[in-house]
Amino acid sequence: MSVVDKDAPPLLELIGICKRYLMGEVEVRALDDVHLRIARNEYVSFIGPSxxxxxxxxxxxxxxxxxxxxTYLLNGHNVEDMDDNQLAGIRNREIGFVFQNFNLLGxxxxxxxxxxxxxxxxxxLAERRRLAAAALERVGLGDRMDHRPNQLSxxxxxxxAxxxxxxxxxSILLADEPTGNLDTATAREIMAMFAALHxxxxxxxxxxxxPEVAAHARRTVTIRDGRIIGDNLHAASGPRADAPAPDAGTSAAP
Known part of the structure; x- marks a missing residue:
């Protein structure tokens, strides 16, 4: 089981983060003085209405x-000091994205x-193939490597994805509404997989x-009107017995 080292430096830290937009002559504060620390090996949900x-x-x-x-510190590095090329490198090396619409190449x-x-x-190329095959095995798709997206559920x-x-x-797996386009049973399987990855x-x-999706995480950060209004630790519901997720190196039925 994953263990969070509370004495270690945070994996990421947000200090007084604000984000403002101008809509005509009106300033909109999308984020307003956000302070947040997330440790390595945490499982955190951000929840809030549209x-x-x-x-x-x-x-x-x-x-x-x-x-x-x-200020945004990621792995001890000040992100605001980076240019666009450095940020692209950070996204490629440090952050793995999972999107609601999958964003696969058709x-x-x-x-x-x-x-x-x-x-x-x-x-x-040979190393890319090896690593990609291992990642697909890890998520139980070792027998679907040659299938295109339109051949998959x-x-x-x-x-x-x-x-x-x-x-x-x-360093971070960042998932944006990862069950939004899935039926209930499939969404349950994907959440079980996230629990296994954590x-x-x-x-x-x-x-x-x-809220049901957010409850799978071990910590829930609630956001409203650009501010954090709640930050709670709780026991995760964990994978259901009827929706097992594969461990690393274990193939499961798709």
């Missing part, structure tokens, strides 16, 4: 956007979809509007 600021917070944590004010098979982040790192496509996020061994030592940040 317009609460959770997506803006996710974009800043994922280095997809810059704050208007405040003409590429599962193996080549998972290999894609490694291309930008300059990893040799929604749950299988999300598993490919998770394998792609994991292939570069990122138990194996991965740091996971889950962004959702659904």
């Amino acid at each position: 317009g609460s600021g959770k997506t803006t917070l996710m974009n800043i944590v994922g280095c997809l956007d810059r704050p208007s004010a405040g 003409r590429a098979d599962a193996l080549h979809n998972v290999m894609q982040p490694l291309v930008y790192r300059g990893v040799p 929604g749950g299988q496509r999300q598993r490919v 998770i394998a792609r996020a994991l292939v570069g061994d990122p 138990a194996a030592g991965n740091t996971i940040i889950l962004v959702t509007h659904d």
Whole structure:
């Protein structure tokens, strides 16, 4: 089981983060003085209604956007001091993204979809294939490597997306509404997989509007009107017995 070292420096720290937009002559504060620390190996959910600021917070944590004010430290490095090329490198090395719409390449098979982040790192082809195959085995799709997205179910496509996020061994797995396009049974399987990944030592940040999904995490950060209004630790519901997730190196039925 994953263990959080509370004495270790935080994996990420947000200090007084603000994000402001101008809509005509009106200033909108999407985030307003956000302070947050997340340790390595935590499993955290960001929850809030539409317009609460959770997506803006996710974009800043994922280095997809810059704050208007405040400091963001990731692995001890000040993100605000980085240029666009450095931020792209951080996204590629440090953060694995899982999106609601999967964002897979339609003409590429599962193996080549998972290999894609490694291309930008300059990893040799043979090593890319080895790492991508291992990641697909890890999510139970070892027998679907040559299948294109249109030959896979929604749950299988999300598993490919998770394998792609994991292939570069990122510091953070950042999942944005990962069950939003899935039926209830498949969503349960994907959440069981996240629980297994966390138990194996991965740091996971889950962004959702659904309290049932958020409850799978060990810590829930509630956001409203651009501010954190709750930050609670709780026991996760964990994987259900009827929806097992594969451990690393174990193949499971898709």
